[in-house]
Amino acid sequence: MRATLLFLALAGAQELGPRDPADLAAGVARILSREEPLDASAVAAGASELLALGDVGAVLLQSLGTGRTPDALEGGGTRLGADQCALLRAAVTRLGPARLAAFVDAVEREPSSATSVAAALRVLALTPDARPRAMLVLARMAEANGCGAGVEDALEEALVAAFRRNARDCAAVAPAWKELGPMTASSVARALELTRDPEAVRCLGALLGRRSEFDACVLSALANQADLVSPADAETLANEVGTCLRARDSGCAQAACAVLVRLGVPSSVPSLIELLENDDPVLERAVLSALRAISGASLPASAGAWRSWFAREQEWWRERAPSEIEALAQASELETSLAELVARARELSSHPLFRDELVAAFGPLLGHAEPGARVLACQALQRLGSRLALPELCARLVDRDAQVVSAAHAALVALTGVDLPAKRVRWQRYLDAEAPSASVVPALGMVQPAR
């Protein structure tokens, strides 16, 4: 009840009317606790019903802050589900911009409670013209007041909403970065991660190294959206991240390993090898996992073994790969025998270190007139293990030859770990939802073999 009274003050409640706060809270809790799924019209009707209870602004804002129904029922409120949250947001929006702005102003003047700050941040998330800077100031003040722990989720939601409205707002983070406490900074990094926009990735890259104590957090966010980094930018980013491998903080170095794994850039292998024989067993394990993931090779934790392997791979890439790729490119013109194609495909697919670069080499083979050659290309792409091959393999699901369809399907299942039926529509839907955006994945034939 004390919390509700505090909210009444913060929310600038007008005259309470005939009902007391306990009755209002009980009424709101009853409506929010309904279990039926809510469509748009039901949400609108529910919001009207909530506002018809009386001056429920303070009660609604408190629930917005806690993410629970009001504390009216015996034993406290219950967690709001997605439908209830939608209903609550709709009702809060109907309180009107003036009322909401006044509430945010009041919280900004006295950000002493996590619930009120969280509510203010969620109000800002609903406000189309709210800027990230205001959100960061509010969260920073809350953290300084010792109530940062309760506002992390609300800050993430508000920032993600702002960044998605305008991706250029991601840049607003950089000037404030030096002033942020660990909780606010973590929420910022997470919001940039959840935004899933190349602009957010660039912003994260720019934050790297500015505050070493937050680098592990930034690297973790980068790792989780490395699929948004274009191949052209991957090497540059890998070089920047590589410098973090030498960080004093083992957690930062481990996070750098995670980014390098996701980027999969072969040039990052030497810096990982240098770190292999490390005194820190946890870091050594992370480095070895990273090397194995990037290389596709399963060597033991011996720097010497990895160095000689890498030298052999580089030599192969310089000396043999161009001629093999060229030969595959001319396969259809020169009427190369299937046996010869098998030998060439086998050689190329046994160098997964260059998996992304080699995907393009199999383009001509996938379009070969001979079904056996197309099957071979699907199998080789499966062995190679690059997700860049997914769009082309998906296209092969409508091949006129059943064996090609079967091979393409097997490769898709192996590369994604998802066992969908061999229907192009189903796979295309999955790729659109899960895989990197088409703008990032280069079309086959566009990747150059030479580095």
Next chain:
Amino acid sequence: MRTRWGAHGESGSVLVTAAIVAMLLGTIVLVAVTIAKRHEQEADASVDELNSFYGADAGLSAALVELRNGGDGMLGSEQAPVTFGGLTYWVEADAVDSKVTSLVSTATDGHRQSRIEMLVRNDSSEITDFGIFGKKLVDLKSNSKIDSYDSSLGTYASQVNGAYAHSNGNVGSNDNIAVAANAKVYGYAQYGPDGGDTISLAANVTITDGYGAAKTQISLPAITVPSYASLGALSVGTNQTKTIGPGNLQYTTLATNSNSTLNVKGPCNLVLTSSASIKANSSWNFDATNGPINVYAKGDFELKSNSTVTTTSKDPTKLTLYLSGVHASASSSSPKIDFSSNSQFYGTVYAPDLALTISSNFELFGSLKASWLTLASNCKVHFDENLALGKLDPGKGYSVIAWRPLEGALAATE
């Protein structure tokens, strides 16, 4: 003449004798040299054999490390063996069953070849290795903490050394893990095996044993809820105390009102088919002194804020909450699940298809398994290692169960 003839004959016999003696000596020397040579060859062969045997054993050791580091245990091949000093070896790995792998190491010095087989069992990534596990999500909010202790060695307090007791507080998920600022995992964090599965780390996070992706998904067995004759609804009125158990009991609903107390005595299987609600200012006590208590809740399960759950026994193996309800998503609100109680709970919470949020008031000694699992800010979980069946070493726990030189394999390849 006669005498001369006789002298000449004596000198001839001496010559013959000397020749015979010389031949005998030569034969003896030849035999001695041959024997010595043979001994030397046998010694050399024995050393070669021993070298190749040691080489094969070294190959097995390397393969075991390989397995523990997440590899497949195969090293080199007959065509491209691994070089080891003056020896070469290769190791083949074959799955005997889902847990046991046969490693066969073959080594040669160019002359002699040895083969040794070792059977290893993968004890890694059992569901019981994890203190907390969220099939689809583990979300550790700021300042939350997971460590471990062994209830068979005494209380948690007696095992705490500094900020934590033991560092087997492993956290696992088949999908994603999020670790908020200042959260501490005294153990290993293992996220899902798919390419899109992630771990998100905030600032000032501690994960003492590091983190990595799982090799395969871990299954959470479904709950089999027993069925008994229903005793109807169980309600404990204000200021009342009720005691139920021991035995097998089934109620449709359980509800406690303010200032009431419900005692459950073990051994007991308690089935709640519809809902359980422990309201504010009421208590639920579990007395497992005489036997374990299993609670099966099929619907709502609410331990409301300011309610209290207590356990007479401090042994987490004696109390298990099985919540068999199903949530469609992390934000589902039906069935209602609430762990806001102010309690020190000793036991296991097993809810493989539910979204659970554990409040900071609810300190758990035992283990926690759910579909979506959130530990609120400042929440503490102390995993009881006594609940684990594996090696508490997710992702790297392989143990050797058999070793033998392969019969008839010590053959010369020359």
